[in-house]
Amino acid sequence: MMIDSHVHTEFSEDSQMKIKNALEHSRKNNIGMTFTEHLDLKFSKGTDITFDIDKYFNDYEKYRSSNLMLGVEVGMQPNCIEENRNIVKRYPFDYVIGSIHIAMGEDIYYPKFYDGKTKKEAFEKYFSSMLECVKQYDFIDSLGHIDYISRYATYNDNEINYNEFTQCISDVIKAVLYNGKVMEVNTRRLGNKQAYINLINIYKTYNQMGGKYVTIGSDAHHFEDIGNNFKEAIEICKLCNLKPVYFKKRKMEYMDK
Ligand SMILES: [Zn+2]
Ligand SMILES: [Zn+2]
Numbered sequence: 001m002m003i004d005s006h007v008h009t010e011f012s013e014d015s016q017m018k019i020k021n022a023l024e025h026s027r028k029n030n031i032g033m034t035f036t037e038h039l040d041l042k043f044s045k046g047t048d049i050t051f052d053i054d055k056y057f058n059d060y061e062k063y064r065s066s067n068l069m070l071g072v073e074v075g076m077q078p079n080c081i082e083e084n085r086n087i088v089k090r091y092p093f094d095y096v097i098g099s100i101h102i103a104m105g106e107d108i109y110y111p112k113f114y115d116g117k118t119k120k121e122a123f124e125k126y127f128s129s130m131l132e133c134v135k136q137y138d139f140i141d142s143l144g145h146i147d148y149i150s151r152y153a154t155y156n157d158n159e160i161n162y163n164e165f166t167q168c169i170s171d172v173i174k175a176v177l178y179n180g181k182v183m184e185v186n187t188r189r190l191g192n193k194q195a196y197i198n199l200i201n202i203y204k205t206y207n208q209m210g211g212k213y214v215t216i217g218s219d220a221h222h223f224e225d226i227g228n229n230f231k232e233a234i235e236i237c238k239l240c241n242l243k244p245v246y247f248k249k250r251k252m253e254y255m256d257k
Helices: 019-028 053-063 078-090 119-136 148-152 166-178 193-208 230-240
Strands: 002-007 031-039 068-075 095-099 182-186 213-217 243-248 251-254
Touching (some): 002 213, 002 243, 019 031, 019 053, 031 095, 031 243, 053 068, 068 078, 095 213, 095 243, 119 148, 119 166, 166 182, 166 193, 182 193, 182 230, 193 230, 213 230, 230 243
Parallel strands (some): 002 031, 068 095, 182 213, 213 243
Antiparallel strands (some): 243 251
């Protein structure tokens, strides 16, 4: 069964998804899920974006199964590594995504991040934050959405063109592999042809550098989006010689297609 390893339910600040609808959709479409609620400590201006983790396990424990795992998406920043590490250690998460939502204290989501910066400057700032965090966050399982910045950048061409960012990409991949982590194929942008082509180059490099496994996640905040663009993600796996996996009890498992 395919597993969508990146789903936000109503425990995430920016989602209202009900577990009931998520389970129904997953059953209908024959796809398993891992919930990965947002944990972004020291978010913009130092406020924590968090959730009631005890309640999360209390409420959802009874739904846990071979098709439903309970995870977390940790927003990585260098100034809250130990706090994040302790939370991850304290709870029985199945899976931990490490993501960059903030680069050097600035929120990538807002147009302000790009003001007065060339694309090269903004993207290099993003990648250097990612590199620094991937090196230090040795307690994650998978690096989330490497193309997150392309969702929100304000340039004519927001893609991570391989030739433009070869060094940044290979530095990040090297750190991922050095720490024994995997990369996520985030399916959010795979409907966009240009994104798809650029991502293939990134995952080909990942494979050439020794990467073997990827998790696949839709980043759904609405139940209808669970499993979105999985066909394209599987194509990327085939083209790049990567095996799709998911995590259960922090252990990697193969997805059977
Ligand atoms: Zn994210
Ligand atoms: Zn997410």
